[in-house]
Amino acid sequence: MPLEQFEYKHPKKISLGLFTRAFLFLFLTGLISLLIWLGAVLYGQHGHKALVISNRVMSAYNLSANALNYVKPELQHIFIDKFNTLGDIEISERFDSDVVKPIPHTRLWRIIEADLREKIDDKNLIISPEVNGVKGLWVSMDIPFEGEDHKFWIFISTILFRNVVISNWFAWIITALIISVLGSYLHTKVFLQPLEKILEIFKAIKTNKTPPRLDTSKGSSEVIDLYTTINNTLDHLRDINSNRDIMLKGLSHDIRTPLTRIRLEVEMSGIDEEAKNNIDTDLKQIDRIMHQISEYSNALPTENNDALNISEAIELFCHAEEVMINAVGGKFYYSIEPNLYSKISEVNLNRILGNLIDNAIKYAKQPNRTLVITLNCYRKLSDIIIEVKDNGPGLNTDELWRLMKPFERGDPARSGVKGSGLGLPIVDKLTKSVNGNFEVLKNLPVGLLCRVTLKSKGRPR
16 A cells, blocks of 8 residues: 655634534524513513412401401411411411511512502501421411400412412423424425425535426425526536537538548658658547547436446556557556455546556656566545656646646647646546545655545445
């Protein structure tokens, strides 16, 4: 396996997708809305609940006060015991030593206090939420008897102050979370569905596949208009590609016909042999350029559902190429890791390798140095790396990016070869059609390194 140069990789930033961001936005918005609604409900309950409690206290206050006025002091404890067994309101004696806690400054208690002080004519009225450590609603009551005031407490237990919503807070929170999650997911799914379909269109275009047409029979008017525009654009692109293919095929046929006639006239003319060879070389160059133009135009992915054993396919290719490279005076070395599988057709794989080898033979061959081409194929994590290296003059770093563009060539002065500039763009186009990657790098110490990265797939069953 070849040594890899160390490359510093910046740490990946956490990037949330559009679906996640939209989901979180709707989820938080829905959750906050539910919590605000719950707070508003609780706030609105305070007034009604305070009046209900106040009315119950007044009923108990009036009933017990009227009853105690007619009960002798020695019999009051019997009446109190009987009264306390009737409900959740109790009467007890009040002493000066009782520890009384002041009323808290909350809306519920303020309403209760104001209503009771308005209805009970007692300047010394005491209202407390806690007496002697017992929590509830405590209201003082003075019963005059034979010139003396008998002091009592009317007590309501804290159960009246418990809020059903607050007592079931866990169920409310879980319900709010479930509603927020489901609502956010469904809204996000519905709203982003058109975007997902459009994304599928562009992914198909990127891999040179035929994109599906979008359904314009349903949806909102904005979505239908967008889908219609995209469908019309796709139809226009198909027409452009179809016209381009027809034009290139016609151009190729029209040019090859006069080329054949020129070649025949040269053979029949009386010019010297050297001039014939020069003309024949130029004609072959024109024919090769037309072939590459046609190949670039037809560089479409071949449908292949099964993973290909590229180790075996590359080995067969290398056996054939070794003979050709040796015939031009070069040397060919290759190292292939066995049992490597990737989802690519053998036709396109051979086209990729053929263009890389042809590029190396054409541009790396030099009169004062033996041409050496090396092919390595190996696995790296979940990828398959194919590298083709040569010992030619190479290129400057600022020239490497240009080679990916159609009809762009390196400096002809380096190799003395005039090409069409389509070999590497064909490789790039075919590699991207299978979600791969293609790089052109400097080979150390000399030459060019072409690296193809394919996705590794498991062995087909």
